Amino acid sequence: MSNSYFQSDLLSEFDRLHQQVASLFGGFPYSVRSDRYGAFPQLNVGSTDDTVEIVAFVPGVQADQLNVSIDKGVLTISGERAPAFGKDEGDESRRYxxxxxxxxxxxxxELPAAADPDKVSARYVNxxxxxxxxKAEASKPRAITVQ
Structure with a gap:
């Protein structure tokens, strides 16, 4: 009996299965706590007592090509990244x-309910x-004096 079935990389098979399952749910808005595999730009999302922080990694995109909007608790980041080389720059080289x-x-x-859409700032660096x-004032932690 051959062991060739077990010689393949089992972790890569799990990764492939994860990608297939993730692609089934890729077209819907999702909350801060979930992620879609392989999406661009990649995001880091976290929070402090005062803010929700989102970092989008968008190398190769100019700041004027980025659009950020917020509506009804949903933050949207959109834009376009131009090709690094190819027909758009007059280069007829073949890509392998x-x-x-x-x-x-x-x-x-989808932002948490505590997010205040009137307190949004964005900056683009490197x-x-x-x-x-x-966050809304009512959602921030506060100390209660015991009498």
């Missing part, structure tokens, strides 16, 4: 492999778009 995403993109993040969404 392309791993870098190019084209239009959009990420939708390929990282950092968005800070303030």
């Amino acid at each position: 492999r392309q791993e870098r995403f190019t084209g239009a993109f959009r990420r939708i993040i 390929g990282c778009l950092t968005i800070s969404v303030g």
